[in-house]
Amino acid sequence: MMRTAGIIAVAIASAAFGAATTGWAVHTGRGTGLSPAVLSNTGYDGPAAVPLGDLAGGAVPRGPIEMKNPLGSGPGVIAEGKKMFNAMNCSGCHGYTGGGGMGPPLNDGYWRYGGAPAQVYKSIFEGRPQGMPAWGVALPPEEIWQLTAFVESLGGSVKPGQAYDSRLGDDHEGSTSKAGSPILEGQ
Amino acid sequence: MPHGTFNPAPRKSSGDWTSQAGDFANSRYSELSDINEKNVDQLKVAWTFSDGALYGHEGAPLVQGDTMYVVSPFPNRSYALDLTKPGAPIKWMYSPNPSPMAIGKACCDAVLRGWAIGDGKLVYSLLDAHVVAVDLKTGKEVWRTEMADVSKGVTMTSSAFIADGKVFVGNSGGELGVSGWAAALDLATGKELWRAYSVGDDEHTLIGDRYKPFYPHLKGEDLGLKTWPKGMAQHGAGAVWGFFSYDPETNLIFYGTSNPGPRVPVQRPGDNLFSSAVFARDADTGEAVWAYQFTPHDQWDYDGVNEMMLLDLPINGKMRKTIVHFDRNTYAYVLDRETGEVLKADNFAYQNWSTGFDYETGRPIVDPAMEPKPEKTLDRICPPDIGQKDWEPPAYSPQTGLVYLGAFNICMKLTNHKVSYIAGTPYDGMEMERFSVDGPDGDWGQFIAWDPIEGHAAWRIPEKFMVMSGALATAGHLVFYGTSDGWFRAVDARNGKVLWQQKLSSGIIGQPMTYRGPDGVQYIAIASGVGGAAGVQAGRDGYPPRGSTLYVFSLNGKQVEGTHSSAAHPEGEAPQQGAPGSRG
Numbered sequence: 001m002m003r004t005a006g007i008i009a010v011a012i013a014s015a016a017f018g019a020a021t022t023g024w025a026v027h028t029g030r031g032t033g034l035s036p037a038v039l040s041n042t043g044y045d046g047p048a049a050v051p052l053g054d055l056a057g058g059a060v061p062r063g064p065i066e067m068k069n070p071l072g073s074g075p076g077v078i079a080e081g082k083k084m085f086n087a088m089n090c091s092g093c094h095g096y097t098g099g100g101g102m103g104p105p106l107n108d109g110y111w112r113y114g115g116a117p118a119q120v121y122k123s124i125f126e127g128r129p130q131g132m133p134a135w136g137v138a139l140p141p142e143e144i145w146q147l148t149a150f151v152e153s154l155g156g157s158v159k160p161g162q163a164y165d166s167r168l169g170d171d172h173e174g175s176t177s178k179a180g181s182p183i184l185e186g187q
Numbered sequence: 188m189p190h191g192t193f194n195p196a197p198r199k200s201s202g203d204w205t206s207q208a209g210d211f212a213n214s215r216y217s218e219l220s221d222i223n224e225k226n227v228d229q230l231k232v233a234w235t236f237s238d239g240a241l242y243g244h245e246g247a248p249l250v251q252g253d254t255m256y257v258v259s260p261f262p263n264r265s266y267a268l269d270l271t272k273p274g275a276p277i278k279w280m281y282s283p284n285p286s287p288m289a290i291g292k293a294c295c296d297a298v299l300r301g302w303a304i305g306d307g308k309l310v311y312s313l314l315d316a317h318v319v320a321v322d323l324k325t326g327k328e329v330w331r332t333e334m335a336d337v338s339k340g341v342t343m344t345s346s347a348f349i350a351d352g353k354v355f356v357g358n359s360g361g362e363l364g365v366s367g368w369a370a371a372l373d374l375a376t377g378k379e380l381w382r383a384y385s386v387g388d389d390e391h392t393l394i395g396d397r398y399k400p401f402y403p404h405l406k407g408e409d410l411g412l413k414t415w416p417k418g419m420a421q422h423g424a425g426a427v428w429g430f431f432s433y434d435p436e437t438n439l440i441f442y443g444t445s446n447p448g449p450r451v452p453v454q455r456p457g458d459n460l461f462s463s464a465v466f467a468r469d470a471d472t473g474e475a476v477w478a479y480q481f482t483p484h485d486q487w488d489y490d491g492v493n494e495m496m497l498l499d500l501p502i503n504g505k506m507r508k509t510i511v512h513f514d515r516n517t518y519a520y521v522l523d524r525e526t527g528e529v530l531k532a533d534n535f536a537y538q539n540w541s542t543g544f545d546y547e548t549g550r551p552i553v554d555p556a557m558e559p560k561p562e563k564t565l566d567r568i569c570p571p572d573i574g575q576k577d578w579e580p581p582a583y584s585p586q587t588g589l590v591y592l593g594a595f596n597i598c599m600k601l602t603n604h605k606v607s608y609i610a611g612t613p614y615d616g617m618e619m620e621r622f623s624v625d626g627p628d629g630d631w632g633q634f635i636a637w638d639p640i641e642g643h644a645a646w647r648i649p650e651k652f653m654v655m656s657g658a659l660a661t662a663g664h665l666v667f668y669g670t671s672d673g674w675f676r677a678v679d680a681r682n683g684k685v686l687w688q689q690k691l692s693s694g695i696i697g698q699p700m701t702y703r704g705p706d707g708v709q710y711i712a713i714a715s716g717v718g719g720a721a722g723v724q725a726g727r728d729g730y731p732p733r734g735s736t737l738y739v740f741s742l743n744g745k746q747v748e749g750t751h752s753s754a755a756h757p758e759g760e761a762p763q764q765g766a767p768g769s770r771g
Contacts, residue, residue, distance in 0.1 A: 089606060089609050089614070089615070092613025096604075102362075103291055128291075129287045130290040
């Protein structure tokens with residue numbers, strides 16, 4: 001399973017080079033058994049194209065990574081996202097209210113991989129090295145955006161348009177809160 | 188009334204400490220008495236060592252001859268420290284590079300509960316479900332065995348245990364719907380000799396002709412399958428993440444199994460054998476000889492993994508070969524270790540899920556009001572999931588006949604949610620808040636001296652924070668333990684009077700040990716580095732940040748004499764006093 005996820009991550013990175021390589025990415029995706037919904041995430045024309053991070057952390061600081069959640073943040077979307085959050089056992093790691101546990105908190109304003117909607121989407125889609133599964137293999141983009149909307153509603157997320165500022169630590173205040181992950185605090 | 192006894196095998200030299208408990212019986216008792224009740228107030232730090240890993244530090248350092256062996260939590264680096272030199276410098280370091288994915292698959296922090304020494308090797312489990320053996324002299328890897336696929340949620344956090352040329356290991360992942368097992372590896376090669384599942388048909392649980400449990404409800408064909416709804420045993424857990432013990436007389440090993448999966452009981456009607464239970468198995472073949480289930484159909488995640496102490500005790504006037512076991516469900520059990528019969532079951536702390544114990548059937552009596560139902564909140568169940576005592580191992584003193592254990596004083600508010608099995612994710616469903624038995628300002632911890640023959644506490648020390656460290660008893664009439672807010676204490680084994688204490692840099696969830704160094708001096712060692720399940724207190728005032736430091740104490744801080752390798756000035760040249768820029 002993780003090997004498949006690795007292929008997807010490579011495909012996404014390659015898409016950064018432009019439409020010409022997108023064809024390669026989709027071609028590479030062929031034979032992986034992935035759904036069209038998933039494959040659409042590797043190109044630019046899907047319903048929810050994955051915004052790309054800058055290469056090697058040094059390129060264009062703004063751009064698609066600042067995009068809003070295309071499904072918005074209405075109560076209906078958040079409710080669907082919450083349902084999904086429990087159904088996919090996200091709550092088992094991140095806590096039923098996002099306070100953390102086996103996995104990091106999602107409500108404390110601290111993000112290893114970025115807390116803007118598109119960055120949250122990318123983390124859910126690609127998975128992360130310390131045990132976060134790559135849900136892009138299993139879930140269509142709409143459901144990942146619903147999950148993203150729920151995570152945004154937990155109170156610790158970064159507003160679209162602040163992804164870059166947040167990376168530099170310029171968008172948040174310090175905190176004396178003791179809430180947060182009972183297990184992974186300080187990591 | 189005579190006290191009990193125990194077999195101190197395989198200990199040969201009273202100065203070494205070569206397994207987590209110091210012996211096969213899990214006594215954690217040392218004959219050393221240079222440090223004793225009369226002089227312990229002179230205990231001071233001799234030296235310290237940081238392994239730089241900021242996860243919970245749950246293991247005890249081991250000492251053989253002139254070297255100490257320490258393994259860090261993830262990334263599970265091991266260090267050999269030279270005890271013949273001042274400050275115990277590093278002889279070698281070995282880095283196994285386990286997969287970081289394992290961090291997020293471990294339920295309760297990326298911990299390691301210990302390591303083992305035997306046949307010239309240091310042997311331990313990696314968080315990503317491998318076992319490695321490292322040459323004691325060179326630090327080179329001798330063998331590495333893959334035990335399971337970490338991406339499916341299998342981790343390994345318990346201590347490897349060595350007896351009779353074999354390494355015994357078990358898996359973690361009771362919260363992720365893994366299949367729980369214990370396995371024996373050949374100490375020389377790492378080759379797997381047998382693997383016994385906790386849940387499943389008789390073929391997988393290694394139940395055959397030699398299996399003779401005491402209680403009728405534990406007899407029958409394929410009980411590890413038939414006590415589950417169809418299709419549910421496959422992800423029924425029964426992980427093996429506590430300590431092993433070994434009786435060389437009968438060649439049996441003993442260990443406990445974890446909670447059943449999922450943690451939501453309504454999804455798995457039945458006794459759910461052999462979860463939350465103890466197995467006695469033949470060390471050579473893994474065949475089950477008997478089993479006993481502490482919490483049938485475990486509805487609160489109580490597990491049965493806590494250690495089995497092999498003590499010989501006079502029970503009702505007759506010497507019995509027993510297992511003393513403090514379960515997370517808050518019963519202190521005395522079992523006959525040859526048959527699995529329950530001789531005693533007494534509450535060692537406050538609980539409200541069980542109204543009594545039925546000695547006829549060997550089953551606890553459950554209060555129906557405490558049985559969780561999906562989406563119905565129960566406001567106060569005591570203890571919570573982690574019990575009134577978790578995995579932290581007690582110590583036994585033959586001087587007093589008492590068992591000393593770190594314990595809790597907590598309850599939970601619980602709401603269950605039905606869950607689906609998705610490989611590599613939690614198969615859990617318990618939404619919880621924990622709090623003190625005694626209300627918002629109440630204590631969360633306690634340290635207990637327990638009389639296993641009479642079945643009651645001799646004395647208790649209330650503690651504001653959970654006591655999640657192991658205990659150490661010594662012939663110096665002393666018992667050592669640490670608190671999760673960082674106090675390391677020495678108390679009089681007879682009456683619990685605190686004789687010495689030292690605040691360490693982080694909270695303590697490790698296991699204290701003692702050894703006689705190559706210089707002939709007795710030392711006491713304990714790791715300071717909070718984490719693990721003690722993290723449920725993270726929201727409380729005074730809960731400390733993480734740490735990574737091993738502390739080694741001696742009387743007046745005495746340590747090996749010699750030239751300090753870090754001495755900065757050349758020979759024959761005195762350091763300048765009060766020179767410009769000096770902070771003197």
